[in-house]
Amino acid sequence: MRDFDLVVIGSGPAGEWGAVQAALAGKRVAVVEREPVLGGTAANTGTLPSKTLRETSLHLSGLKARGLYSVETTLRHEATVSDFLYRERRVKGMERERIAHNLEHHGIQVFQGSGTLLDEHTVVVRRAGADDVRLTGAFILVATGSKPYRPPLYPFGDVRVHDSDEVLEIGQLPKSLVVVGGGVIGCEYACMFAALGIPVTLVEVKAELLSFLDDEFSALLAQRMEALGIRLRFGQTVEKVDVPAACEVPIRLTLSSGEEVSADQVLVASGRSANTDGLGLAELGVKLGARGQVEVGPGFQTAVPHIYAVGDVIGFPALASTSMDQARVAVEHAFCLGGPLSIATVLPYGIYTIPEVSTAGETEEGLRAKAIPYVAGRARFATNPRGQIIGETHGLLKLLFHRESLKLLGVHVLGEQASELVHIGLVAMLTGSTARLFLETCFNYPTLSEAYKSATFDAMDRLKRGLV
């Protein structure tokens, strides 16, 4: 008999929830984690730290109060790096404890060390200063996550040049910052630092931010980021970086347009690579993509049938939310537990910029490309009573309905609570609901959620007037 029914490599959201799902089904489970702390990118270097820093920067900057009380647009007080990082460290610590408790509660054995597959059923755990441990499992779940991609142009050893992991270890808040990459990480950090009053320039090679967003929302976000003071440079890359040894001399970056930008510090956020180096997967016949991502088939099974892979290590969409769900499905598939064998057909995206943006389902551009007839309805937070009370004047909710069946096809939100509000539309889409749901639902008043009803009225009005 093998030591375990399931050996999980990695303790991020994918590893944790895959392990728990299997343990709940009565399986014997081990988790191997190479770091001395549990929780992966989500708990330690990515999701939770960055979301906590966002709240900290909003708090320290007094940004939320500015519109409401006509407060001057200056910081409440000069933020120090320890002000900035204080809550982030607390939240991180609490999340690590929660995960340790969750695994222990479900009787899951944790092995600290770096896992490598020796054969299809054996993982060797290598530990600094201790003997290797060999674990055998009927199934292996690879949940080793990803790391920041480091373009060779940048001298990452320098204290003023960061990737998104190192930015959590900064010794001093930047006096000015260049962010390379207008993806989710670049946009979120650019907003946080700009909210603290730090001059930020963001360089993005594409012609827009976050190209997966509905165009209207990508443009609206760019407008709001500019209003926050961020200088956006689209369609450009950095061609040359000069980082003087003396920290008081600014870093000089030459853009592809020839423009020269100087900054105190640089944050590079131009994508991520899968953590598959040294795992031994390719040797066993598991296929890997260009940035090391594991190729999987239905049920997240690799080319080796009892090896599964989930989360960032398989690439897009690479979110904490989707990683956990993929793990649930992989465990269902491996042990034939009788549950669904694929994750939900519509997934939400929450982007914690300032303001937040969230989206689920189709964009207008996507519907046009597929020649699906639709009608859009909009509700602006400026005319929503709750929006007025909280001073949220730039928020927007847009709903996209099928023009004939009136089924909800897409929901897009920008503004306060966007990543929460999107769930109403998400559930409506997953249950195949139509405009009637929002017309006939009694919403609390005054709430931002009530914007669903206003946006639906707007769509119905546009239909009636033939404005589609």
Ligand SMILES: Cc1cc2nc3c(=O)[nH]c(=O)nc-3n(C[C@H](O)[C@H](O)[C@H](O)COP(=O)(O)OP(=O)(O)OC[C@H]3O[C@@H](n4cnc5c(N)ncnc54)[C@H](O)[C@@H]3O)c2cc1C
């Ligand atoms: C700055 C930032 C902000 C983010 N914000 C959000 C957000 O707001 N919402 C959201 O949904 N997602 C967000 N994400 C993405 C999210 O963090 C990841 O999608 C998620 O952490 C992936 O989970 P995972 O379990 O696949 O991998 P990870 O969380 O990366 O965990 C993998 C674990 O495997 C371990 N490991 C690797 N190799 C080995 C080995 N050989 N042996 C043993 N252990 C190993 C690692 O040490 C790590 O602990 C963000 C990411 C970043 C970087």
Ligand SMILES: NC(=O)c1ccc[n+]([C@@H]2O[C@H](COP(=O)([O-])OP(=O)(O)OC[C@H]3O[C@@H](n4cnc5c(N)ncnc54)[C@H](O)[C@@H]3O)[C@@H](O)[C@H]2O)c1
């Ligand atoms: N709120 C969230 O859900 C959240 C937050 C942060 C990160 N994440 C996840 O983390 C992952 C990585 O995020 P990311 O932002 O690093 O990668 P990304 O791939 O999402 O974005 C990278 C951006 O950098 C640009 N770029 C690439 N090379 C460039 C260059 N040389 N010069 C200028 N621009 C360049 C790309 O065009 C792209 O827009 C994503 O998968 C994302 O889903 C999610």
